[in-house]
Amino acid sequence: MGQRIAVLGAGPMGLAVAYQLARDGHHPVLFEADDRVGGMTAAFDFSGLSIERYYHFHCTSDQAFLTILEELGLSEKMHWVETRMGYWYQNRLQAWGNPVALLKFRGLSLAAKVRYGLHAFLCTKRKDWRPLDSIEAAGWIRRWVGAEAWEVLWRRLFDYKFYEYGDNLSAAWIWSRIRRIGRSRYNLFREKLGYLDGGSSTLLKALHADIERHGGVIRLKSPISRVVIEQGQVRGVEVNGQVEGFDKVVSTVPLPYVPRLIPDLPSEIRQYFESVKSIAVVCVIVKLRKALTGYFWLNTSDPEMDIPGLVEYTNLRPLDQHLVYVPFYVPGEHPLFAEPDDFFIKKVRGYLKKINPQLSDADFIDIRASRYRYAQPICEPGHLDKLPPVALPVKGLWVADTSYYYPEDRGISESIGFGRRMAKSAVS
Known part of the structure; x- marks a missing residue:
């Protein structure tokens, strides 16, 4: 019986997390604030041509x-x-x-x-x-x-x-x-x-379809307002004024957003995320x-x-x-x-x-x-040693973004690889 897991952010890393979880028999629900998946890989209508907003x-x-x-x-x-x-x-x-x-x-x-x-x-x-x-x-x-x-x-x-x-x-x-x-x-x-x-839309559409085919859910235009933590454990997420229960939460949104979405983090971890450049x-x-x-x-x-x-x-x-x-x-x-x-x-x-x-x-x-x-x-000298662990000291909570696969630079392949590994670790 699979776990019900909220995944925050539908960029390549978040999609990879949901893809791996769904293929492994779990029930990911992917929350994305935008009206499309992809993050920086998403396409737009450029006077009749569907093309990525940022080159890859x-x-x-x-x-x-x-x-x-x-x-x-x-x-x-x-x-x-x-x-x-x-x-x-x-x-x-x-x-x-x-x-x-x-x-x-x-x-x-x-x-x-x-x-x-x-x-x-x-x-x-x-x-x-x-x-x-x-x-x-x-x-x-x-x-x-x-x-x-x-x-x-x-x-x-x-x-x-x-x-x-x-x-x-x-x-x-x-x-x-x-x-x-x-x-x-x-x-x-x-x-x-x-x-x-x-372009990247070919991959994004295939990932979207595969996640849903394996029982996952993708909810667009659905920014969460808060990850609910009680007694040191994840209980769910608040979205559209309602709290939805989840066994675990995996966040892939940029780290500077995390303190607002997860205000009940331990203070030293919250302060680190607030200081990220x-x-x-x-x-x-x-x-x-x-x-x-x-x-x-x-x-x-x-x-x-x-x-x-x-x-x-x-x-x-x-x-x-x-x-x-x-x-x-x-x-x-x-x-x-x-x-x-x-x-x-x-x-x-x-x-x-x-x-x-x-x-x-x-x-x-x-x-x-x-x-x-x-x-x-921005990755300063000794960057990796300064990062909090992906599995935070809150039961059922994983947090990472593209800075976590340092020293590699942000990229689609690196995000996919890291996201799939994070999904495996979240349910191991």
Whole structure:
């Protein structure tokens, strides 16, 4: 006889929890405040095209993602494409992402190129991240690549991705990002990334259907107001003014939401969740009549652009029009995050015209902006040791978000893998 378990949040992690619980014979009820499942992977109607609000891609090393595709019968919908990276620097488009491109890169000395390349290569070969756990990332990178390569290739990434948090990040966390891309390569010179037919919606719809087919329930537009705890044990959740009883509760919502949803947590745990730092994002998506560049990922280092890069999505997944994602990562408390959508849209029009002067106003078919307050948790040195345990000292309560699979960066595959493991532990 299975247990009745409330799962909070229908992003990839929450869906994976409910999927595993339902397949194991339990009775998950998944509560989601939004009108659709997916969280940051959810799609929207972009003038007739259903597309994700925030870009995603897949690497050959994304084992948990590939495993669940096989279980759901979706493996044939996965496609692998040779992609290219570029760099916008000194008002010039340059190739990037392989040793030849590095050697030909204009604006960097040979010594700086060698140091940068050696660091990237060793990162892809490193297996043990623990020695990097207590090291601050910016200093670690500067020591390896030198002041010149740091200034040209890294500083703006830290400035425009992390702002005031950029001087206290875990080197293990940054290393995992370098390694993931490095492991997506055929060899030193060729990169391979993947996409699903229909995008992430294909996976989300299949997960939704599979959860319900195995007896689970998904309740959209159903934000819970409180997890009910009595005498140190979960009793249920309050939703729409009513308390519903559950054997257990598994929360996958961003940690900063947890103190409000679970106010009866032990004080030291509640205080930790209240202190968690996160980066927000305003992501502008553009539909163009012509290609911007030939690159999938374009790093940018330009004093007139307050972004670390952009993604030309249709250089991975072919579509009828050309799609470009331009993310502005910024702390949620920063005044920039309060600016209206038009502020960011105007910036992006100017950036794209600068990168490709052949673009005219007539080439912009549509342009939108989406926002996500807790897009990127900040992982400081020693992050994992500071996290409360997933199984909290309240009987029947499990809490985690994307920061719990540190040192890996947030991603669909990592969320699926962690969510499935959390589901197993919750009923063991």
